[in-house]
Amino acid sequence: MEGIVQLIPTMKSLGDVNKKNDVTNQAAEEMKAEPEKIDFSNVKIEPLFEEEVDFDTFSKSDFRAVKVKECVAVPKSKKLLQFTLDDGTGTDRTILSGIHAYYEPEELVGKTLIAITNLPPRKMMGIESCGMLLSAVNNLKDSEDEELHLIMVDNHIPAGAKLY
Template sequence: MKSLDSSASKKADGKAEGAQTAGDNNGFFTPNSKIDFSNVKIEPLFEEAVDFETFSKSDFRAVKVKECVAVPKSKKLLQFTLDDGTGTDRTILSGIHAYYEPEELVGKTLIAITNLPPRAMMGIESCGMLLSAVCEENGEEKLNLLMVDNHIPAGAKLY
């Protein structure tokens, strides 16, 4: 993930300070006491309620990133090859390249909604959507892809 702190320095080996490897949970979560939320603006909650039956039709699953590459001729799109627990790779495209470099995401466990109808983007069929948290900080949009503990197996259903 690209640093939210614009003053973050890089070490001599080119890795950002505090960079984590795919299997490293050390420092995975930053305590709220160490994050300044004073300049963060979030969207208001929806006033319209969704009934439980409608919500329960959404299939949220843990997915493991097997491969992630930038989509040629696109500044925004990343193409993910995911293990969704079915034994067949799932492809999902996500417009998050401004926030993440592909190699940072390989090996991560993410959350996806898997029962959306396929949608073609840049000639590639995307079969689902990865979930992210979005907010505004100091007038700039921030996006954080939802990542969960790597001990959660591919295909685990979220309730």
């Protein structure tokens, strides 16, 4: 059947082609830009532990990638966030972490974090916490201020992946 035209919807602009190319080129230039430089000269690093841990002791720690399914502030606590995590077992894991000063709960949902999963359960504010999320912490030189960064990994790492 001649003369029938099938229209396929697209997300392309119907505007001026040159304008489109300018926007595309500008976006490409921005992507090529150097990543933001971070000045670490004002960071105070704590000394390493002098006490050594033997391999058998270290290997008893079970570090796992966990996916944040839900994160909420714990009522009546200024510090605690309650995480509902997928640890790859098929059963949700609850971990509480005192990081509310550094993160809002909604910004952590969907992230892949690292947890130690074989610590004994500990009750905080009446809620049982089953593990600990790993963070990097540092102080600024000549200051009492502390920075905390949750260890986040690539979202392609599946829940339950073991770290060695």
